[in-house]
Amino acid sequence: MRKRPKPDDRSDNVDRLQEQVVNTIENLEEAHETLRNPDLPPEQRERIIAKNRRREEAIAGKREEIRDEYEFQQRQKD
DSSP: OOOOOOOOOOTTHHHHHHHHHHHHHHHHHHHHHHHTOTTOOHHHHHHHHHHHHHHHHHHHHHHHHHHHHHHHHHHHHO
């Protein structure tokens, strides 16, 4: 018996992407709190700053994906 691939279900993509953005923002805020620690070693501080830059880029990308996915879903309804 041959298995068929699951149909492409994109119905929850916007919600899933929004949740990822919220989680990333929470991580970014926690990292900002950590950076306020005056005893943080400089190497760790630089790693956190670099990771926060990547987080900000990821947030921007996810928001673009949300817009694209929302537009796709709206076109499917028409």
